[in-house]
Amino acid sequence: MPRTLFIDSTPDIDRVWKRVHGPADIPITVAMGPVSEEEVPGKVAGYDTVINDATYFSEPTLKRCTGLKHIVFLGTGAASFVDLAAAERLGIKVSTIGGYGDTTVAEHAMGLVFAAARHIATMHGIVRGGGWRPMQGMELRGKTLGVVGLGGIGREMARIAGGVGLKVIGYNRSPVSGGGVPIATIDELLAQSDIVSLHLALNEGTRGFLDRARLERTKPGVVIVNTARAGIVDEPALVELLRAGRIGHYATDVFGKEPPSPEEPLLTLDNVTLTAHAGYNTPEAAMTMYRRAIDLAAKGWSTP
Known part of the structure; x- marks a missing residue:
């Protein structure tokens, strides 16, 4: 089972997250953001899967995350926060979530x-x-x-x-x-x-x-x-x-x-x-997105 970290939750996210993530789901460690790029490798250490809301993963940062195999990005715009080409070169799968809101x-x-x-x-x-x-x-x-x-x-x-x-x-x-x-x-x-x-x-x-x-x-x-x-x-x-x-x-x-x-x-x-990148941010859309994120994390990084 993948070891999963939600790297940068917020109080608003966490209130909805707790309504979605249940006892039957995989264990997910929830950390509160924001997270600077310098902090990322230390936060990710020991985890192979990261759920990411708004943390930056540049190529240098990705190279330092030696155990990371899978990033589940909350939304469709992963390219704004993750160097996708570098992730591919390093064998790190990046999953996105569309159609939720x-x-x-x-x-x-x-x-x-x-x-x-x-x-x-x-x-x-x-x-x-x-x-x-x-x-x-x-x-x-x-x-x-x-x-x-x-x-x-x-x-x-x-x-x-x-x-x-x-x-x-x-x-x-x-x-x-x-x-x-x-x-x-x-x-x-x-x-x-x-x-x-x-x-x-x-x-x-x-x-x-x-x-x-x-x-x-x-x-x-x-x-x-x-x-x-x-x-x-x-x-x-x-x-x-x-x-x-x-x-x-x-x-x-x-x-x-x-x-x-x-x-x-x-x-x-x-x-x-x-406005503060809040277009997606209603409970209705968020619950759908978090449910899909949990399911993607559970599937792991080896599923096509």
């Missing part, structure tokens, strides 16, 4: 659309600070939402958006049935969309997908929503275009480094809405 993440993305369109977070901060500034926003009905990536979350986003009166168009990197969503090329989508919502997995084919050239093809004043991964967007170009007002607003749940450092440029901008 399509509705939950799409609802969060739509919440970011509303917040960005009506400057909710900005006005909240002003009012909390004793000020008063009624800000003019965007009425969503009749506007165009471009959904980039028509997997489970993207399709849910399209469904929710249609219900609030948005005109939805979609783009997918590979041929896919749009489920009633008109399909456009990426250039067509960027040119037509008042709001662009990103739902791509991060891999070598999508890293920097929204580069400077594509960002400059968007409609002036566009709102960009990112509940996928930060690496999909060329952040230096994005920040420059936000500062110039060419991009109207960036609402993101994801950062290149999480939590972001105090030097993160997005923290200095007014035309952003920022």
